[in-house]
Amino acid sequence: MLNYDLVVVGGGPAGMAAALKAKEEGVEKVVILERAETLGGILEQCIHTGFGLHYFGEELSGPEYAGRFIEQVENTDIDVYTDTMVLNVSDSNVVTAVNNKDGLLQFQAIAVVLAMGCRERPRGALSIAGSRPAGIMTAGTAQKYVNIDGYMPGKKVVILGSGDIGLIMARRMTLEGAEVKVVCELMPYSGGLQRNIVQCLDDFGIPLRLSCTVVKTHGKDRLEGITIANVDERLKPIPGTEEYIECDTLLLSVGLIPENELSKDAGVDLDMITNGPVVDEYRETLRPGVFACGNVLQVHDLVDYVTEESQIAGKGAADYIFGKKKGGTFINTKGINGVRYVVPQRVNIEGEKKLKLYFRVGQVFKGARVVVECDGEVLSSRKKVKLAPGEMENVVITPEMLKKMNKDSEIIVRVEE
Amino acid sequence: MIKNLICVACPLGCPIEVEVDGTQVVSVKGNTCKRGDEYARTEITNPVRSLTTSVKLEGGMHPVVPVKSSGAIPKDKMFQCMEAINSVTIKAPVKIGDVVVENILGLGVDIVATNCDSGK
Ligand SMILES: Cc1cc2nc3c(=O)[nH]c(=O)nc-3n(C[C@H](O)[C@H](O)[C@H](O)COP(=O)(O)OP(=O)(O)OC[C@H]3O[C@@H](n4cnc5c(N)ncnc54)[C@H](O)[C@@H]3O)c2cc1C
Ligand code: SF4
Numbered sequence: 404m405l406n407y408d409l410v411v412v413g414g415g416p417a418g419m420a421a422a423l424k425a426k427e428e429g430v431e432k433v434v435i436l437e438r439a440e441t442l443g444g445i446l447e448q449c450i451h452t453g454f455g456l457h458y459f460g461e462e463l464s465g466p467e468y469a470g471r472f473i474e475q476v477e478n479t480d481i482d483v484y485t486d487t488m489v490l491n492v493s494d495s496n497v498v499t500a501v502n503n504k505d506g507l508l509q510f511q512a513i514a515v516v517l518a519m520g521c522r523e524r525p526r527g528a529l530s531i532a533g534s535r536p537a538g539i540m541t542a543g544t545a546q547k548y549v550n551i552d553g554y555m556p557g558k559k560v561v562i563l564g565s566g567d568i569g570l571i572m573a574r575r576m577t578l579e580g581a582e583v584k585v586v587c588e589l590m591p592y593s594g595g596l597q598r599n600i601v602q603c604l605d606d607f608g609i610p611l612r613l614s615c616t617v618v619k620t621h622g623k624d625r626l627e628g629i630t631i632a633n634v635d636e637r638l639k640p641i642p643g644t645e646e647y648i649e650c651d652t653l654l655l656s657v658g659l660i661p662e663n664e665l666s667k668d669a670g671v672d673l674d675m676i677t678n679g680p681v682v683d684e685y686r687e688t689l690r691p692g693v694f695a696c697g698n699v700l701q702v703h704d705l706v707d708y709v710t711e712e713s714q715i716a717g718k719g720a721a722d723y724i725f726g727k728k729k730g731g732t733f734i735n736t737k738g739i740n741g742v743r744y745v746v747p748q749r750v751n752i753e754g755e756k757k758l759k760l761y762f763r764v765g766q767v768f769k770g771a772r773v774v775v776e777c778d779g780e781v782l783s784s785r786k787k788v789k790l791a792p793g794e795m796e797n798v799v800i801t802p803e804m805l806k807k808m809n810k811d812s813e814i815i816v817r818v819e820e
Numbered sequence: 821m822i823k824n825l826i827c828v829a830c831p832l833g834c835p836i837e838v839e840v841d842g843t844q845v846v847s848v849k850g851n852t853c854k855r856g857d858e859y860a861r862t863e864i865t866n867p868v869r870s871l872t873t874s875v876k877l878e879g880g881m882h883p884v885v886p887v888k889s890s891g892a893i894p895k896d897k898m899f900q901c902m903e904a905i906n907s908v909t910i911k912a913p914v915k916i917g918d919v920v921v922e923n924i925l926g927l928g929v930d931i932v933a934t935n936c937d938s939g940k
Contacts, residue, residue, distance in 0.1 A: 450872050450873070450888075452870055456830055464888055550884070553877075
């Protein structure tokens, strides 16, 4: 058994930022366990720019953003195990992992940070009729093929889902010589950033079809084509609108799911909506000493926010290790009227610092207000030009606001049109 | 004439309204910061984009390494740049910032590596 103060599971931007913060706070023995061959997480395959504008004030590519943290980790005495897969986190914070060199490894930790990221919703999670030929994959898988393994998975491409990864891959495949015929989006709006629609689709004349989905795939060994159809308000395909499109590749960009198998096994309670652990403002889960941050906690669109959140978790873990973590009275936060979820789900009303509540809306709102209230009293109300499901928002809670609350209070975030 | 643009200079994506007279920009409205004004003016006169792609790598841990243009490239030169980059093979080791293609197509912009690969 190896003894550590802090074990971090996952070496993406979240894991690295949490480990670095804990180190900075004076935690002595810190280890990062990463199943891939290098640190960096999913950023290693996100070679486009657009990372770091908030955090570094400059626009970096994914590997460059990750590179800055990898360098910092290398300049500390944080231990790193790559090619090492974590299998289990026990009740008593024993982390079991396996790799080719050492075989089975066991780490006894005082605190654990879960930073396993997320994965893409696979085809199985959708219900498309038809055969199962080669050529159907998630946009992220295609991104790895092209950007890391250096080969093109197809020539004539259709993309289902207009999230950012799908849009970025439309441009990437086009630049490498493929013909991207259309991007189909089930919803009446795109889940991706406006700038990506301009830079990745409009620039190359790739059409975006809203309220449209793939209803059937064709081909036996290799995909030969697909049938798409428009959908009604209830997202059901409208008979008679079917259209056949010849293609050899279908990329799915239909959402991300936090990777929480380990969390579940560790007995950490999950939020039904975020699919990530329930945490307090220190990013501690309901299991003392177990923290979570990054995409495993909630799906982020900007890595800058991942870094910010993970530093909070790293600080929380350090305080826990030094026995400085404050007890207190925790109350719940809740999203209603258009607000799908709020993270953190629990807030300490005895807290002395201001904190941010992050949330996402369930549909597009223009010119609506974001209202925070507690016990019937409005704490803040701010007008927003636009609110969209694709963009994470936040509201600030000040210590003065917290002082007015009691153990039965509930902080509510809602949209007012 | 009024042209409506979306600023792509940052993830906020402000909608911008540009008043154009022939090839002259008369006014720019809707931008949140001055980068938006700059973006709108170049977008009307000479649209540019930064380019990110990958280049073949010999003897590396991976067969390709990601690269970016050190500055913006005229939009209509994108595919020509891609051709030039795809005809190059570099050797490991490579570091972030290494110049892969100097002054590509004489545009005054270099293609630089954005990841490191210490080799096999
Ligand atoms: C395909 C894809 C493309 C994306 N593109 C963009 C983009 O263009 N722009 C953007 O801002 N954001 C993008 N994102 C979001 C991006 O994931 C986050 O911004 C950020 O990388 C999340 O950091 P993270 O550390 O939480 O997760 P990750 O970067 O996913 O890192 C998690 C790490 O944990 C490791 N891990 C998981 N389970 C285990 C285990 N059991 N044992 C050991 N290690 C484990 C993984 O190997 C991985 O390295 C993308 C996400 C995906 C999935
Ligand atoms: S105008 Fe400024 S804030 Fe708005 S998208 Fe452009 S760069 Fe961003």
